[in-house]
Amino acid sequence: MTTNKRGFIQSVWDFFCSLKLSISLLILLAATSVIGTIIPQSPPREYLETISQAKIKLYSALGFFDMYHSWWFILLLYLLTVNLVACSVKRLPRVWKFISEPTLVFDAGLEKTLSLTHEFKMQGDAASLKEKMAAFLKGEFTAPVVTEVDGEYHLFAQKTPYCRLAVYVVHFSIIIIFIGALLGSFFGYKAYVQIAEGTSTSMVYKRGDEKPLDVGFSVKCEKFSVSFYDTGAPKEFKSILTILENGQPVPGYENRRVVVNSPLTYKGITFYQSSYGPAGDGAVYFLTVRDKKGGEPTKIVARKDEKIPLPGGGSVQVLEATEDVKPFLPQFSGPAIRMSYAPAKGEAQAVVLLRDYPDFDQQRGGDQVFVYTGANEKFYTGLQVAKDPGVWVVWSGCALMVLGIIIAFFFSHKRIWIRTGNGRVTIGGTASKNQPAFQLFFDGLADKLKKM
Amino acid sequence: MTSSMLFNVVTLTYMVSMLIFFAFLATKNKTIGLTASCAAYFGFIVQTTAIILRWKESYEAGRGHAPLTNLYESVIFFSWTIILIYALIEIKYKYRVVGAFVVPFALLGMAWAQLGLESHIEPLVPALQSNWLLYHVITCFLGYAAFAVACGISIMYLIKDWLEGTSGDAQAGGIIAMFPSIKILDDLNYKAIMIGFPLLTLGIITGAAWANYAWGTYWSWDPKETWSLIVWFIYAAFLHARITRGWVGRRAAILSVVGFAATIFCYLGVNLFLSGLHSYGGGGK
Numbered sequence: 001m002t003t004n005k006r007g008f009i010q011s012v013w014d015f016f017c018s019l020k021l022s023i024s025l026l027i028l029l030a031a032t033s034v035i036g037t038i039i040p041q042s043p044p045r046e047y048l049e050t051i052s053q054a055k056i057k058l059y060s061a062l063g064f065f066d067m068y069h070s071w072w073f074i075l076l077l078y079l080l081t082v083n084l085v086a087c088s089v090k091r092l093p094r095v096w097k098f099i100s101e102p103t104l105v106f107d108a109g110l111e112k113t114l115s116l117t118h119e120f121k122m123q124g125d126a127a128s129l130k131e132k133m134a135a136f137l138k139g140e141f142t143a144p145v146v147t148e149v150d151g152e153y154h155l156f157a158q159k160t161p162y163c164r165l166a167v168y169v170v171h172f173s174i175i176i177i178f179i180g181a182l183l184g185s186f187f188g189y190k191a192y193v194q195i196a197e198g199t200s201t202s203m204v205y206k207r208g209d210e211k212p213l214d215v216g217f218s219v220k221c222e223k224f225s226v227s228f229y230d231t232g233a234p235k236e237f238k239s240i241l242t243i244l245e246n247g248q249p250v251p252g253y254e255n256r257r258v259v260v261n262s263p264l265t266y267k268g269i270t271f272y273q274s275s276y277g278p279a280g281d282g283a284v285y286f287l288t289v290r291d292k293k294g295g296e297p298t299k300i301v302a303r304k305d306e307k308i309p310l311p312g313g314g315s316v317q318v319l320e321a322t323e324d325v326k327p328f329l330p331q332f333s334g335p336a337i338r339m340s341y342a343p344a345k346g347e348a349q350a351v352v353l354l355r356d357y358p359d360f361d362q363q364r365g366g367d368q369v370f371v372y373t374g375a376n377e378k379f380y381t382g383l384q385v386a387k388d389p390g391v392w393v394v395w396s397g398c399a400l401m402v403l404g405i406i407i408a409f410f411f412s413h414k415r416i417w418i419r420t421g422n423g424r425v426t427i428g429g430t431a432s433k434n435q436p437a438f439q440l441f442f443d444g445l446a447d448k449l450k451k452m
Numbered sequence: 453m454t455s456s457m458l459f460n461v462v463t464l465t466y467m468v469s470m471l472i473f474f475a476f477l478a479t480k481n482k483t484i485g486l487t488a489s490c491a492a493y494f495g496f497i498v499q500t501t502a503i504i505l506r507w508k509e510s511y512e513a514g515r516g517h518a519p520l521t522n523l524y525e526s527v528i529f530f531s532w533t534i535i536l537i538y539a540l541i542e543i544k545y546k547y548r549v550v551g552a553f554v555v556p557f558a559l560l561g562m563a564w565a566q567l568g569l570e571s572h573i574e575p576l577v578p579a580l581q582s583n584w585l586l587y588h589v590i591t592c593f594l595g596y597a598a599f600a601v602a603c604g605i606s607i608m609y610l611i612k613d614w615l616e617g618t619s620g621d622a623q624a625g626g627i628i629a630m631f632p633s634i635k636i637l638d639d640l641n642y643k644a645i646m647i648g649f650p651l652l653t654l655g656i657i658t659g660a661a662w663a664n665y666a667w668g669t670y671w672s673w674d675p676k677e678t679w680s681l682i683v684w685f686i687y688a689a690f691l692h693a694r695i696t697r698g699w700v701g702r703r704a705a706i707l708s709v710v711g712f713a714a715t716i717f718c719y720l721g722v723n724l725f726l727s728g729l730h731s732y733g734g735g736g737k
Binding site: 019020030033041068229234236237259260263270388391395401405406409410 | 574575577578579581582584646649650653654657660661664665666667668669670671673675678679681682685686688689692693695696699714722726
């Protein structure tokens with residue numbers, strides 16, 4: 001019974017220690033990860049309407065709409081973690097022993113396992129040859145450890161033994177990255193906030209559940225601006241932010257420029273430029289209207305959706321405005337408004353006005369000609385808000401991983417043994433990596449010994 | 453002389469180099485082999501000059517950014533890195549014939565860029581205005597290039613393995629007479645991936661660092677990020693397969709080809725077929 005039980009535990013342990021499991025898990029993770037790149041994650045309703053109910057049910061049951069947080073994907077990640085911990089626990093003590101207690105005695109048994117060995121006849125007794133060889137190794141390789149067994153001397157020298165640990169450093173770094181990610185998800189948050197120019201707020205809205213959250217200080221948007229290239233592509237989205245504590249600006253955090261790729265961090269909370277838009281009723285639009293036949297233009301000041309009566313009857317109503325009309329009318333650029341124009345007689349119609357093309361409305365051929373002269377528009381700035389106390393743990397893990405991979409790939413544990421007897425020297429060596437390169441080095445050593 | 457004209461010269465040179473490499477396979481003449489790599493290196497030097505020239509042109513046009521910001525520029529850079537990694541492997545390990553299976557990748561990239569992609573120097577949108585762009589793109593593409601070289605070597609392995617298997621003797625003649633032995637091809641495949649894997653790792657990390665700096669999230673399971681991780685998983689599996697009995701040789705070669713197919717999907721497929729944060733990398737037209 002007990003042997004059965006032990007046999008079971010042993011086989012579970014062997015299962016988790018096996019490299020085949022690692023390979024299978026890595027390939028399985030690669031294959032399943034594809035699903036979430038094809039099926040939209042947290043899909044919008046428009047997408048759900050395009051697929052059948054049966055599909056929706058199936059995908060929901062399998063967690064495909066939030067695949068990377070589904071129980072089975074997380075399970076795969078946990079299995080991989082257990083696997084690499086088990087592999088490390090099983091192999092690390094052996095490797096450690098290998099490094100800390102190297103085989104010092106170059107006996108016949110060891111000699112058989114080495115592919116690189118040479119034997120020479122040389123003048124001198126075991127002790128004097130030992131001195132000579134020790135000096136030789138020190139000069140050409142590194143200082144050896146000398147052991148005497150039955151009148152023969154065994155010299156052992158090694159270089160970079162610790163590179164054998166690098167692979168465990170890489171495994172460990174993955175665990176550190178996971179810990180960093182968990183720290184971030186438990187103690188951090190991602191949120192979003194919109195702040196209109198000239199206003200401030202201390203409330204941000206968590207992503208996902210939209211729950212409001214008080215960050216404990218206020219952020220004021222002094223100004224927002226957007227600039228464009230001559231091609232119409234956006235050049236810069238810029239917010240000027242000030243941090244307020246108890247209504248007072250915090251020194252060093254006044255009028256800070258925040259653009260994409262240049263965020264602002266205060267008390268561990270970082271604000272990233274993310275979006276912008278018109279700040280509701282804040283905007284005022286300036287227009288002029290004149291009769292087709294001539295005459296002085298009349299100035300109009302309009303707010304969005306406000307019906308403004310025109311001289312001589314009729315009315316206009318600004319429906320929407322844009323900073324750049326290019327996406328709608330590719331042959332034009334610059335600010336534009338779209339308004340509803342109800343003449344004194346006749347049907348209401350939509351009229352588009354371009355600020356940088358004052359003659360544009362003449363082409364419409366209406367009785368009244370409008371010009372859009374500009375706006376005093378207020379924007380809101382949309383900021384991503386993130387607090388992630390685990391991010392430095394993640395970066396440390398990443399640094400450790402790169403370091404570990406480089407050492408594991410490009411450093412080699414080189415070992416050389418020399419045995420001296422009376423009038424006889426035997427040399428053997430091996431390397432953990434890049435054996436062909438080591439062989440060249442070893443053959444060079446042997447040549448030098450031959451000439452001694 | 454504009455960079456675009458020079459890129460045409462590069463395309464032509466790589467084509468000539470590839471043809472000479474094929475002649476090398478057929479004739480087994482060492483001088484022809486040397487000429488083939490010299491042609492590839494000449495193309496590489498011209499390409500380097502052209503990339504620098506395009507960088508200069510970008511400043512003259514008032515754009516002022518490194519030539520790594522759209523599909524056209526990235527395909528050209530990819531083809532440049534492929535030749536660079538090939539040169540490293542050829543100079544270090546002296547297996548010239550590998551070029552016959554690597555130069556075609558570089559040629560394919562150049563031909564596609566010159567014939568099918570929009571080559572305008574566009575201004576940099578706000579999301580790309582960062583020094584991280586340089587670190588991220590360079591590490592990623594050097595990694596991709598190493599995987600391209602590994603894929604070329606694996607194709608050689610599979611051809612040789614197949615021909616020797618069917619003819620039943622280890623010294624099959626024909627074009628594969630010039631190929632290094634199966635064991636060496638297997639080892640070269642591994643060495644190329646040893647170059648690519650740390651670079652891909654760095655590429656993913658610099659991408660994560662940049663995303664964190666620009667958006668406040670280092671990982672959001674965006675399709676591009678996920679595919680880069682898929683590629684990473686495949687090559688991690690490859691590296692572990694190396695030390696497992698029964699996974700060396702043919703299976704390793706197949707894994708290397710699959711890995712490169714995933715790499716190409718990560719680079720191009722994601723932009724062409726899926727949507728996500730990397731949309732500015734696409735849009736060839």
